[in-house]
Amino acid sequence: MEERKQKVVVIGAGPVGSLAALYAANRGHDVEIYELRGDLRDPSTTPLNFTRSINLALSERGLNAMRHANQPRLIDYVMGVTIPMRGRMIHGKRPDGKLYEEAQDYDIHGRSILAIDRGDLNKRLLDMLEEMPNVTFFFNHKLTGADFKRNKAWFEVKDESTYNLRDRSREIEIDFDFMIGADGAHSAVRYHLMKFARMDYQQQYIDTLWCEFQIAPKADSSSSSAKSKFRISPNHLHIWPGKEFMFIAIPSEDGSFTCTLFAPAAIYEQLEADTTGTSIPQFFDKYFPGVTSLIAPADLVSQFQSNPHLPLISIKCKPYHFSSSVVIVGDAAHAMVPFYGQGMNAGLEDVRILFDILDKHDRMTNDDSSLEASQREIALAEYSAVRVPDAHAINDLALQNYIEMRSSVLSPVYRWRKALEEW
Numbered sequence: 001m002e003e004r005k006q007k008v009v010v011i012g013a014g015p016v017g018s019l020a021a022l023y024a025a026n027r028g029h030d031v032e033i034y035e036l037r038g039d040l041r042d043p044s045t046t047p048l049n050f051t052r053s054i055n056l057a058l059s060e061r062g063l064n065a066m067r068h069a070n071q072p073r074l075i076d077y078v079m080g081v082t083i084p085m086r087g088r089m090i091h092g093k094r095p096d097g098k099l100y101e102e103a104q105d106y107d108i109h110g111r112s113i114l115a116i117d118r119g120d121l122n123k124r125l126l127d128m129l130e131e132m133p134n135v136t137f138f139f140n141h142k143l144t145g146a147d148f149k150r151n152k153a154w155f156e157v158k159d160e161s162t163y164n165l166r167d168r169s170r171e172i173e174i175d176f177d178f179m180i181g182a183d184g185a186h187s188a189v190r191y192h193l194m195k196f197a198r199m200d201y202q203q204q205y206i207d208t209l210w211c212e213f214q215i216a217p218k219a220d221s222s223s224s225s226a227k228s229k230f231r232i233s234p235n236h237l238h239i240w241p242g243k244e245f246m247f248i249a250i251p252s253e254d255g256s257f258t259c260t261l262f263a264p265a266a267i268y269e270q271l272e273a274d275t276t277g278t279s280i281p282q283f284f285d286k287y288f289p290g291v292t293s294l295i296a297p298a299d300l301v302s303q304f305q306s307n308p309h310l311p312l313i314s315i316k317c318k319p320y321h322f323s324s325s326v327v328i329v330g331d332a333a334h335a336m337v338p339f340y341g342q343g344m345n346a347g348l349e350d351v352r353i354l355f356d357i358l359d360k361h362d363r364m365t366n367d368d369s370s371l372e373a374s375q376r377e378i379a380l381a382e383y384s385a386v387r388v389p390d391a392h393a394i395n396d397l398a399l400q401n402y403i404e405m406r407s408s409v410l411s412p413v414y415r416w417r418k419a420l421e422e423w
Ligand code: FAD
Pocket: 011, 012, 013, 014, 015, 016, 017, 034, 035, 036, 037, 048, 054, 055, 056, 057, 058, 118, 141, 142, 143, 144, 182, 183, 184, 185, 186, 187, 188, 210, 260, 329, 330, 331, 332, 338, 340, 341, 342, 343, 344, 345, 346, 347
């Protein structure tokens, strides 16, 4: 019997929404992806966070989810833009004033996590989706409303050709069988879901802001070996722990490093107040020794002053679904602070687990479409029950790991404990 095609709409074409769309498309559904921004592959599209796209640590959790997408080319395509990081490199200054670097491997068997530009990963997932005949993209479509009992949703369309001169946008209505909300930490799907599901919701802003910096590649790297374009080891996640704050650097393919300063808002306010900027290199010299030899002081000042200073949010909620009509995944369900390097990885894993559970219940329907919605409702309830405790645990681990990264890595007790574990 031919399977009845379901209309699956995915909200948000970030990494998690794109993978969810791939999974849904592979199952033969009619997939529509609605994305607030333009196509990321178009150079005129403003990237998320308005800066050059952030570098992420991609780990086995995320890779495994992509492996199960049933797209033989996907893993090689993604791996082509990754750099293995086998451990962290701690940077500091000894009491005699000498700078030191200390490598701490992640794994005694030498396994690595992978550095990847979030935009590069996202673009590759969009490329794979582009090849699927049952996927349609709707860029510049912002979800503004949803009724999960009548399975209808509304979008504001920002499309120059259809601009209404008064409000420069128009609204459309669609219907759907199943909506997957992957629209990030400030999710509109979650907001509307709350009106239907009896949702517990907890949001926390931590007292830390982040700002991006760049270490440029070596200027004279064109004729030398591939590794020499990097000014510090390309195979480590570099950390300058400052106890109450920290600076990190993650390698990029072109030999540069994307760096992030994490510090309390009060520190940012102090540095922002100095309009001359002179205190910025002084602050770096005091707490992150060696950085001013990698980023010239004038560049540190201009990058601090021009790049945004962004907050960090941690969100827990439950359940993740309502009836058979909607589920939220990725940051929409569990935005977390980035210190465990698992936010996106956990979001990709959501997709694998969600479709595992949907497939298990789908097999029970025997292609009887009248049973399909009720089986999906049971599947979504199982998904929420299985996933909520795990996602909450990762949120907590991420918060705890900030202390480990900015402070515990320096303590002799930490080194003793690690040495004992390895022994
Ligand atoms: P997003 O990437 O936020 O994508 C959501 C999409 O939905 C966007 O494209 C947005 O435009 C769209 N959207 C929003 N609202 C609407 C709407 N109303 N209608 C339609 N579309 C909408 N994770 C890791 O795994 N490893 C790391 O090393 C790591 N490092 C990080 C470092 C920093 C500094 C930060 C801030 C985060 C880090 N993360 C990391 C977390 C990671 O960036 C997120 O978990 C990941 O981007 C979440 O993906 P997503 O697809 O769920 O959401």
